[in-house]
Amino acid sequence: MAEQFTELDKLKETLRANHETADKHLEHVSRQDVLTRIERIIQTVVSSVSKNEAPVLSVINRSNWANVRFHKSVGLILQPDASVTAHRCDCPSSANKFALILKLLSVIYKLVQSDSYATKRDIYYNDPQLFGSQKTVDSIVDDISCMLKVPRRSLHVLATSKGFISGDLCYLEEDGTKVDCSSSTTATPVSSNVSGIRNIVSFAKFILIVEKDATFQRLLDDDFCIRLSPCIIITGKGMPDVNSRLMVRKLWDTLHIPVFALVDADPHGIEIMCIYKYGSVSMAFEAHSLTVPSVLWLGLLPSDIQRYRVPEEALIPFSQTDERKINSLRSRAYITCQPAWEREIEEMQRLKWKAEIQSLASIAPYFLTRVYLPNKLRYGGWI
Incomplete structure (x- = not known):
């Protein structure tokens, strides 16, 4: 297993060395x-x-x-x-x-x-x-x-979570309840009081943010966390709620391990990934506790569509809404400062096609979990 993750281990050590341990979250308020x-x-x-x-x-x-x-x-x-x-x-x-x-x-x-x-x-x-x-x-x-x-948590108002998490992770809720996320068949709902979580124990090598619940369930069904164990997978089921974002941030702060994003190769998927990485306009006042700037784009990359020869019948043509969204993304500072991301978005706009993660199943039923992701993680296929 150690040989499989040569590039991942290098990345993990780099992140450990560079991670800022100082807590710069919105001030704790009594x-x-x-x-x-x-x-x-x-x-x-x-x-x-x-x-x-x-x-x-x-x-x-x-x-x-x-x-x-x-x-x-x-x-x-x-x-x-x-x-x-x-x-x-x-x-x-x-x-x-x-x-x-x-x-x-x-x-x-x-x-x-x-x-x-x-x-x-x-x-x-x-x-x-x-x-x-x-x-x-x-x-x-x-x-x-x-x-x-x-911070919203200081108001004593909690939000019901919509996200799920699974993998090599145990922790205690604020009331002392022990939570074990290691079940290979059943996901654990993200806590509605992430700030109260303590005693986090994990030997995970990485965290994988999954855009869609359907893909998340597919990873569970194919024992992804066991095959590539130890790791943690989490989904906000589309546009993430605050608790899912808080959870990713808390795990990143605690474990100092790489965080990858697996999203659709379309403008909507890219925007969701950017919310985890750089935050949203509406919650910018609490950015320090919600964003994980080190998030890496693992897939589905627009360049992967041609690289893996995804069949054309599995692709979806661009709509006018997609065109407007991609133009909006390309104008944002957090895209223009990342040449590799910018090239991928340019490739998507040039192709005029978008692809869902599920399109990889058109190559082979287990292509995503047994070929695509293992190879990406082994050889460093992220940007």
């Missing part, structure tokens, strides 16, 4: 600090009312690309002078948002004060008519986290 920051906001509102003025809550525009900048060793981070949107209680277009922010600040204050936790789903179902949708709760909780400049 419960009292969170309460104090909420009280300051409420005092501002009360002060405005006492002066017979309309209270205003300013929220950073988390969807605006102009509010972020690219830092190569971190990813997309929030600009210090990010623009804000003012939500006034006397303005019909923003009064509802103003009220919902105050409502959630009240909920969060009580949770932090009592040292208890609730999921975003719990909060929504406590008053679904008030919030209107789960998406509204999710967005405002992130707005408040950004407004208070604290």
